[in-house]
Amino acid sequence: MTLTGRFVLLVALGVVPIVLLGGTPEEALAVLGGWLLLALVLGGIDLALAASPRRVGISRVLPSRVRLGEEVTSELYLSNEGRRRLRGIVRDAWQPSAGAGNNRTAIVLPPGERRMLSLTLRPYRRGERTAAHVTIRSTGPFGLWARQATLLAPARIRVLPPFHSRKHLPSRISRLKELDGRTSVLVRGQGTEFDSLREYVRGDDVRSIDWRATARRNDVVVRTWRPERDRRIVIVIDTGRTSAARVVDEPRLDTAFEAALLLAALASTAGDRVDFLAWDRRVRARVQGASGAELLSRMVDGMALIEPELIEIDWTAVPGQIRAITGQHALVVLITPMDAPGASTGLLSVLGQLTQRHTVVVASVTDPAVVDLVRDRSNREDLYRAASAERTMLDSARVAAAVRQLGADVVTGSPEQLPPALADRYIALKAAGRL
Amino acid sequence: MSTATPTFSARSSTPTIRAALRRSAFWLVAGAGAIVVAIIAFLFAGAGGTAGPPLAADNPAPVGGMAVVEVLRQQGVTVVPVNTLQEAADATGKAGNATLFVTDASGYLSSEQLADLPGLARHTVLVDPDFTALQALAPGVGFGGVSTADSLDADCPVAAAERAGTISPGGKTLGLPSDAAGYTGCFPSGDAAYSVIERVTADHTLTLVADTAVFANETIASFGNAALALNLLGTEDTLVWYLPTLADVPVTGPPSLGALTPGWVTPVLLLLFVVTAAAMVWRGRRFGPLVAENLPVVVRASETMEGRARLYARGNARLRAIDALRMGAITRMAQAAGLPRTAPLDQVIRSVAALTGRSPDRVHAVLVGEEPAGDAAMMTLSDAIDDLESATVLAARPPGSAPGAGDSPASPPSTGRMEP
Numbered sequence: 001m002t003l004t005g006r007f008v009l010l011v012a013l014g015v016v017p018i019v020l021l022g023g024t025p026e027e028a029l030a031v032l033g034g035w036l037l038l039a040l041v042l043g044g045i046d047l048a049l050a051a052s053p054r055r056v057g058i059s060r061v062l063p064s065r066v067r068l069g070e071e072v073t074s075e076l077y078l079s080n081e082g083r084r085r086l087r088g089i090v091r092d093a094w095q096p097s098a099g100a101g102n103n104r105t106a107i108v109l110p111p112g113e114r115r116m117l118s119l120t121l122r123p124y125r126r127g128e129r130t131a132a133h134v135t136i137r138s139t140g141p142f143g144l145w146a147r148q149a150t151l152l153a154p155a156r157i158r159v160l161p162p163f164h165s166r167k168h169l170p171s172r173i174s175r176l177k178e179l180d181g182r183t184s185v186l187v188r189g190q191g192t193e194f195d196s197l198r199e200y201v202r203g204d205d206v207r208s209i210d211w212r213a214t215a216r217r218n219d220v221v222v223r224t225w226r227p228e229r230d231r232r233i234v235i236v237i238d239t240g241r242t243s244a245a246r247v248v249d250e251p252r253l254d255t256a257f258e259a260a261l262l263l264a265a266l267a268s269t270a271g272d273r274v275d276f277l278a279w280d281r282r283v284r285a286r287v288q289g290a291s292g293a294e295l296l297s298r299m300v301d302g303m304a305l306i307e308p309e310l311i312e313i314d315w316t317a318v319p320g321q322i323r324a325i326t327g328q329h330a331l332v333v334l335i336t337p338m339d340a341p342g343a344s345t346g347l348l349s350v351l352g353q354l355t356q357r358h359t360v361v362v363a364s365v366t367d368p369a370v371v372d373l374v375r376d377r378s379n380r381e382d383l384y385r386a387a388s389a390e391r392t393m394l395d396s397a398r399v400a401a402a403v404r405q406l407g408a409d410v411v412t413g414s415p416e417q418l419p420p421a422l423a424d425r426y427i428a429l430k431a432a433g434r435l
Numbered sequence: 436m437s438t439a440t441p442t443f444s445a446r447s448s449t450p451t452i453r454a455a456l457r458r459s460a461f462w463l464v465a466g467a468g469a470i471v472v473a474i475i476a477f478l479f480a481g482a483g484g485t486a487g488p489p490l491a492a493d494n495p496a497p498v499g500g501m502a503v504v505e506v507l508r509q510q511g512v513t514v515v516p517v518n519t520l521q522e523a524a525d526a527t528g529k530a531g532n533a534t535l536f537v538t539d540a541s542g543y544l545s546s547e548q549l550a551d552l553p554g555l556a557r558h559t560v561l562v563d564p565d566f567t568a569l570q571a572l573a574p575g576v577g578f579g580g581v582s583t584a585d586s587l588d589a590d591c592p593v594a595a596a597e598r599a600g601t602i603s604p605g606g607k608t609l610g611l612p613s614d615a616a617g618y619t620g621c622f623p624s625g626d627a628a629y630s631v632i633e634r635v636t637a638d639h640t641l642t643l644v645a646d647t648a649v650f651a652n653e654t655i656a657s658f659g660n661a662a663l664a665l666n667l668l669g670t671e672d673t674l675v676w677y678l679p680t681l682a683d684v685p686v687t688g689p690p691s692l693g694a695l696t697p698g699w700v701t702p703v704l705l706l707l708f709v710v711t712a713a714a715m716v717w718r719g720r721r722f723g724p725l726v727a728e729n730l731p732v733v734v735r736a737s738e739t740m741e742g743r744a745r746l747y748a749r750g751n752a753r754l755r756a757i758d759a760l761r762m763g764a765i766t767r768m769a770q771a772a773g774l775p776r777t778a779p780l781d782q783v784i785r786s787v788a789a790l791t792g793r794s795p796d797r798v799h800a801v802l803v804g805e806e807p808a809g810d811a812a813m814m815t816l817s818d819a820i821d822d823l824e825s826a827t828v829l830a831a832r833p834p835g836s837a838p839g840a841g842d843s844p845a846s847p848p849s850t851g852r853m854e855p
Binding site: 133148149393 | 710726766
């Protein structure tokens with residue numbers, strides 16, 4: 001039960017009769033008592049006539065998934081199962097991060113009828129966003145007092161990673177096609193395999209003329225080439241404590257997701273098989289054996305719920321996990337921070353094992369602000385900060401050198417640069433036939 | 436993608452009034468019990484307490500005067516408790532022959548009003564008189580201090596005192612100088628100090644009783660207190676028991692604020708309280724429970740770097756800081772000079788000196804040798820390193836490429852780009 005502003009106003013209006021009629025204190029007190037009694041009686045009648053907020057049927061229509069940054073409409077259907085006309089306000093109690101904005105809606109619901117309340121959600125955090133209940137405040141016909149009840153109406157919507165880096169996908173796919181025999185630019189190399197024979201057209205590389213086939217026909221025939229297909233790619237994302245750190249206001253983990261999604265989309269288009277593993281001390285997400293659209297949808301689905309854990313990643317188990325995914329040679333992409341030699345000992349200790357069997361790329365997010373800080377040496381504080389920034393860069397350069405020494409590749413970049421840089425490295429490796 | 440849940444009569448998490456009452460039944464019963472216990476305790480405490488006005492006719496507390504009043508009533512005396520001088524005058528005037536009992540512990544009465552008292556009744560008993568009262572009614576009588584006598588015997592020709600014999604020792608006394616005429620002092624204690632003084636004139640008898648103990652409920656039963664009290668007060672059919680109150684204080688000056696305030700002000704204030712309470716319920720009533728949200732922890736990646744910078748600054752680690760800058764600069768200069776990553780330092784110094792045309796000793800001093808003695812030296816050295824680096828990059832650049840860009844230092848290696 002609750003009051004409305006109208007009731008407060010009604011009580012406050014009692015000033016008028018008290019001043020006008022209350023000559024003596026006794027009369028004025030009598031008028032006051034009378035007015036309060038009147039207000040209470042009116043409120044009581046109002047409350048008695050208000051529709052029950054409990055006798056309301058609820059159903060929802062809601063997409064199960066939405067990309068972060070996109071809008072989605074949540075539809076809430078309320079049906080009046082009581083016998084009185086329900087007037088009031090409805091609150092659809094979403095979590096704040098679901099971005100429901102003003103989630104209070106006035107409603108008039110005649111008995112036996114159903115109304116839809118639509119609410120635009122604009123979630124601003126990844127993961128599972130939930131609504132717990134619906135609160136209905138039903139006011140009486142005079143609008144003085146109201147009945148209120150909270151009805152359990154759970155709902156959930158999964159907010160997927162935004163995949164901003166998909167804007168890089170078309171350009172990378174066209175570069176990938178340049179490797180393919182379908183374009184006029186023919187790239188030959190170790191990483192390509194024989195595709196088909198076709199007639200010579202002007203501009204083709206004379207070195208690719210297949211003389212034996214030419215001899216069989218009356219025409220000059222050239223071989224076409226295409227990049228290798230059906231290679232294995234294993235993406236391993238570190239979800240340990242260091243991935244929680246923010247670089248340019250984005251957790252490293254989210255940048256890792258962007259890079260992994262772009263690489264998966266590209267490799268899946270190129271016909272390679274992509275497996276995905278999010279790991280710290282246990283498997284947080286694993287996508288195996290999917291391809292095409294299903295691969296991406298399963299990846300974002302798995303990523304949506306991952307938050308950085310407050311534990312150190314267990315690198316020693318990573319080779320075993322990769323072996324469980326594939327026994328063949330594969331391109332293993334480890335997306336992990338690479339900051340200090342001390343923190344990277346775990347990674348370096350297992351890298352040797354991995355590079356023996358696989359082609360390994362270690363991708364890492366760097367802070368672009370560090371480079372600017374090195375330049376700024378205007379006063380003592382800034383100089384020390386520049387020295388510290390330089391130290392940070394030297395440290396990561398040392399780790400990168402150690403990683404290269406163990407036979408792995410290193411890709412670093414700021415949050416915007418890392419996903420396309422990783423994609424470029426994949427294309428380069430593919431062209432070089434190192435998959 | 437969209438999922439529709441079937442319509443269901445939603446279960447309410449807000450309890451109905453009945454359920455809420457049932458759930459909080461224990462606390463309601465406990466609260467009611469506590470209130471009942473508090474009321475009972477208050478009643479008992481009130482009955483046995485020492486509160487209430489002293490010598491009031493209806494006060495059963497130890498300091499009250501209900502005992503003597505009740506006994507007098509049983510003896511057929513009409514006791515009329517009054518609170519103002521006007522009421523006292525009315526009561527005595529109606530009764531004809533009356534005894535007037537007055538005690539003014541708070542000193543409400545002015546000397547004019549006190550002077551009117553003897554005219555009201557034939558016999559006036561004034562208990563515990565203050566200075567004003569003595570000045571107005573018995574100018575010859577003064578104060579005698581606290582009695583130190585072990586016993587107080589009547590020792591005087593006043594009939595009531597003689598019948599009483601003794602009264603409880605101690606208490607206040609009144610002083611009666613030897614030259615004061617017309618007064619009879621009773622219950623003496625030492626020099627000219629008496630507990631009861633009487634003055635009889637032609638049409639009026641004034642009895643001054645110095646201490647309230649004679650009439651108080653607590654002490655009336657001891658010694659001859661009761662006899663003295665009953666004999667003093669029970670002589671006439673009517674006893675007017677007058678305890679002055681604030682109403683006796685004459686109104687002076689302009690009318691008070693209360694008299695000027697219109698009648699509706701207090702009710703309007705009360706109404707405002709009610710309105711405030713209602714408004715608090717209106718604005719304060721929560722629209723359903725809150726929904727919990729796990730908040731992310733914000734950790735900036737540059738925090739360790741900032742922390743290390745502050746450690747350097749606090750420890751004045753000049754050499755360490757400048758060495759870090761030197762190592763970075765050497766790496767970049769080696770890159771610019773086209774040397775391998777693993778090139779030894781001497782070779783880098785020679786190449787840089789050759790490129791920039793500076794002396795190898797100077798280059799060595801800037802890159803390795805110098806140790807900054809103070810902050811100023813460190814700043815200078817840092818500028819020298821920067822200068823050397825930009826000069827090297829400028830010199831290593833092939834002639835004609837990007838003129839004018841020489842001021843800006845070389846783009847940093849590794850970070851922000853794909854590693855080769």
